[in-house]
Amino acid sequence: MARRSIGARRNPASQEAILDAAEAVLREAGIAGFSIEAVARRARAGKPTIYRWWPHRTALMLDVYKRFKNSRSFPDTGTLRGDLVSFLEHHLLGFWKGNLCGTVYRALVAEAQTDPEAAKVLIAYQAERKAFSARIVDRAKARGEVPEATDSALLVDLVVSYAWHQLLLDQLEEAMTHAPAVVDVILGGVPGYRG
Amino acid sequence: MARRSIGARRNPASQEAILDAAEAVLREAGIAGFSIEAVARRARAGKPTIYRWWPHRTALMLDVYKRFKNSRSFPDTGTLRGDLVSFLEHHLLGFWKGNLCGTVYRALVAEAQTDPEAAKVLIAYQAERKAFSARIVDRAKARGEVPEATDSALLVDLVVSYAWHQLLLDQLEEAMTHAPAVVDVILGGVPGYRG
Incomplete structure (x- = not known):
């Protein structure tokens, strides 16, 4: 050996x-x-x-956060719409709302704005999470719900962006009620749009 | 008198x-x-x-930021798509990228995560800006591009959320190249989606 x-x-x-x-x-x-x-x-x-x-407190905080996150099940409802609504409503907004995680994540984002080491940690974590979450869209491709050429990363980015914005403006509760409408716009666009 | x-x-x-x-x-x-x-x-x-x-440094920082912002012209291209792309690409991402404003705004968002007074200031500013930016969608309603019932606030929220997320992850340059694709998804949804 x-x-x-x-x-x-x-x-x-x-x-x-x-x-x-x-x-x-x-x-x-x-x-x-x-x-x-x-x-x-x-x-x-x-x-x-x-x-x-x-190496620093941000990395330690992130590992506490990840431990909570990893204990959550990932959405698999059988439809893209169902998965994205569940992802947004429960995996992101509801997860942050229900416990210490929202506060910890807000602090992580805040620290990343002024501390380059914290930024590196957060950016790497985001890339890893988004690659993982893109499976939602990839499964929909396999089911034929969306074409192969669909930009999985962009769809995930839009959902995560919306969630971050609401977290950082302290509007999680209200945002949870909007989750289905948000996903409907991202998947189907504005009803009756004549561009 | x-x-x-x-x-x-x-x-x-x-x-x-x-x-x-x-x-x-x-x-x-x-x-x-x-x-x-x-x-x-x-x-x-x-x-x-x-x-x-x-009353505190955050309020003063925000007023410096607003002075920059108010010196910018607001998009009015004649189409909803044109306005939203310009809003996202130039009014938000490009504005933050080009000068001190991105750094100041990142600091404002960061402070709002731990300081309740800063949060109040930022939340009030966001509400004011979003009401203003919703005019983009309201003008499109007047032109008949979208139905009257369209949720202007939600569309603006999606665009602003995406921009914030990219700012906070320090990805403004790359995000600017995605602006048209982001707006196309928000207006038209995922091409070929069969939900």
Whole structure:
């Protein structure tokens, strides 16, 4: 067997423990009280241990966020319209509305506006999520609901953009009621448009 | 004549001088160096004078931003598609890309995520701008391009959402090339969609 450096691998147990501590700090102290130092104290870990895995607080916050996200099921209703409405209403807006995640995600977006390292983390995460979410449109292509040439990325981008905008303007609740209308415009355009 | 309180009216000359100073501070020191104190120093004004007109730095930043925005002409190409493409490509994405405004607006959005006063200012500004921008769709109704029942606010919201998302992910340049495709989806839906 090849020698492996133990230091180079993450230790799943400790990593989970630190994410648990990070989540607890976020719940109790909010974004303003969230720091690598506070998480280290809570986890009874050394700051260097945390920094070895997460280079800055934004990366750690994002991993707490991802853990919530990954525990959610992804929409698969059998139709493109059903999937997109569910994606927008529950996977994005409702997910942010219901728990700590909306607050954490708003903070991530905010930090990315002034901190280039945070921006890199958020942009990479967005690219990864959108590639994943484009499966909704790809499945619709396989079913013949939309032509092969449909720009999956653009459709996902429009839905995610709408959701972000509502989150950042603190209008999640109202936006959830608009989710079917938003998807209907994106799929079918403006009824009666004569361009 | 009714008595008027001089103190209650803004003095246009001084207000412009302070906005000039605020713009100069933003250009030279960036968002990080922008403070009421720095603007007061630059304008040779007292901090209380500035605070009387602008309760916090976000409100002052927004007024600098608005001054840029108001100096731009609003699209009126004669067609809904032309107006929306111009609105998205030049009035939003290109406006943010070309000058200080994108950086200032990103900072405004970021501050609104953690500061409730900044959020109020941004939400009020957005509501005002969107009501104004809905004229694009209202003119199209008058021309018979879209039915009277068309949800003007929703169409504007979709275009603005897309623009915000691209600004916040620092993808303005690429987004500008997608502007016509974005508008075509919003107006016409997905070509060949069989829902």
